[in-house]
Amino acid sequence: MQPDIAATPEFTFKVAARDGAARTGAISMPRGVIRTPAFMPVGTAATVKGMYPEQVRALGADVVLGNTYHLMLRPGAERIARLGGLHKFMNWPHPILTDSGGFQVMSLSQLRKLTEEGVTFQSHIDGSKHVMTPERSVEIQNLLGSDIVMQLDECVALPCEDKVAEKAMRLSLRWAERCKTAFGTHPGRALFGIVQGGAVPSLRVESARELAAMDLKGYAVGGLAVGEPQEVMLAMIEAVEPHLPQEKPRYLMGVGTPDDIVEAVSRGIDMFDCVMPTRAGRHGQIFTRFGRMNLKNAKHAEDPRPIDEQSACPAANGWSRSYLHHLVKAEEMLGKMLLTWVNLAYYQELMADLRGAIAAGRLADFIAETKEGWARGEP
Numbered sequence: 001m002q003p004d005i006a007a008t009p010e011f012t013f014k015v016a017a018r019d020g021a022a023r024t025g026a027i028s029m030p031r032g033v034i035r036t037p038a039f040m041p042v043g044t045a046a047t048v049k050g051m052y053p054e055q056v057r058a059l060g061a062d063v064v065l066g067n068t069y070h071l072m073l074r075p076g077a078e079r080i081a082r083l084g085g086l087h088k089f090m091n092w093p094h095p096i097l098t099d100s101g102g103f104q105v106m107s108l109s110q111l112r113k114l115t116e117e118g119v120t121f122q123s124h125i126d127g128s129k130h131v132m133t134p135e136r137s138v139e140i141q142n143l144l145g146s147d148i149v150m151q152l153d154e155c156v157a158l159p160c161e162d163k164v165a166e167k168a169m170r171l172s173l174r175w176a177e178r179c180k181t182a183f184g185t186h187p188g189r190a191l192f193g194i195v196q197g198g199a200v201p202s203l204r205v206e207s208a209r210e211l212a213a214m215d216l217k218g219y220a221v222g223g224l225a226v227g228e229p230q231e232v233m234l235a236m237i238e239a240v241e242p243h244l245p246q247e248k249p250r251y252l253m254g255v256g257t258p259d260d261i262v263e264a265v266s267r268g269i270d271m272f273d274c275v276m277p278t279r280a281g282r283h284g285q286i287f288t289r290f291g292r293m294n295l296k297n298a299k300h301a302e303d304p305r306p307i308d309e310q311s312a313c314p315a316a317n318g319w320s321r322s323y324l325h326h327l328v329k330a331e332e333m334l335g336k337m338l339l340t341w342v343n344l345a346y347y348q349e350l351m352a353d354l355r356g357a358i359a360a361g362r363l364a365d366f367i368a369e370t371k372e373g374w375a376r377g378e379p
């Protein structure tokens with residue numbers, strides 16, 4: 001178990017060491033500490049799918065992500081508040097970051113109408129009508145008791161025309177101001193701004209500088225991991241990084257594969273979230289230090305070896321590839337659970353190794369060794 005390094009009444013971020021643009025440090029707040037670089041398992045409907053909260057904690061996660069869009073539709077933000085808030089509701093007493101709903105409304109709901117005021121939409125669950133404004137998004141995240149609140153923003157799919165990216169970026173800046181006003185001051189909690197601007201460096205710089213002037217407690221880079229090639233994503237991070245405050249956390253939303261993460265860490269990103277490890281695990285695809293493996297593949301059918309006997313994760317060293325192949329083919333619950341566990345454990349191990357490599361000033365070597373391991377493939 002990780003020592004609960006001193007939680008603090010004030011939300012603070014301290015960089016402990018740097019290696020090039022990369023940083024390692026810790027964000028502390030009343031509910032605990034987030035060691036950075038950090039990966040946040042996604043707990044969309046108030047659960048990290050297929051995992052017990054203690055299990056998620058034991059593999060090293062300091063924070064999980066919740067989704068305003070899903071929880072407002074089911075079971076409802078006011079209901080969760082009446083029951084004591086999201087931490088109590090889901091038995092996760094550690095930090096929770098909640099996304100604001102903008103991205104999910106645009107990617108999941110039906111019959112959406114976007115105006116300056118906000119976005120009206122119909123629930124993808126039962127077709128009920130809803131309005132999401134910057135003020136309502138902040139209110140919902142406060143009702144949930146979120147420790148890190150994300151601004152409501154407009155995320156455009158890529159590729160898109162520059163003027164479309166510009167319009168969405170400017171709207172997001174106006175919504176950031178409204179979220180800041182609605183959020184007010186909560187010393188132990190944070191409101192993060194979200195940089196937009198599509199794949200246009202000048203728009204990205206303008207968004208970063210305007211948000212930096214709002215003196216928020218952290219900054220996300222949004223509008224990426226929406227179908228663009230990795231080099232475009234990395235170019236946008238490079239464009240934005242020099243204009244984000246050095247002393248505040250940077251969060252790259254929706255990212256990503258292990259390769260995305262190591263490349264973004266080396267460019268100065270501190271926080272990540274992605275459904276990849278949990279969703280891929282449920283489909284038999286795993287991430288290991290030997291690279292990716294698909295346990296549906298017939299080559300595992302009679303392989304008696306565990307996934308990785310050197311892994312600390314019981315799911316990676318306690319069952320045979322043959323058994324896991326069987327569970328995946330049979331679409332058994334236990335297969336989804338064990339491979340989710342394998343993936344989240346690998347992601348947290350990677351984050352811990354990245355933190356150590358940055359602290360030791362050997363990030364470039366670590367990344368090279370890690371990529372060699374992925375390229376070598378499974379033994």
Ligand SMILES: Nc1nc2cc3nc(NCCc4ccc(CCO)cc4)[nH]c3cc2c(=O)[nH]1
Pocket residue numbers: 099100101102103104150151153154155194221222223224225226253254255256274275276279280
């Ligand atoms: N508020 C806000 N939230 C976001 C969430 C995001 N999530 C992504 N990408 C997720 C991409 C993604 C989706 C599915 C899978 C699983 C595939 O098996 C992996 C990655 N980009 C994102 C951008 C934003 C954004 O600008 N604003």
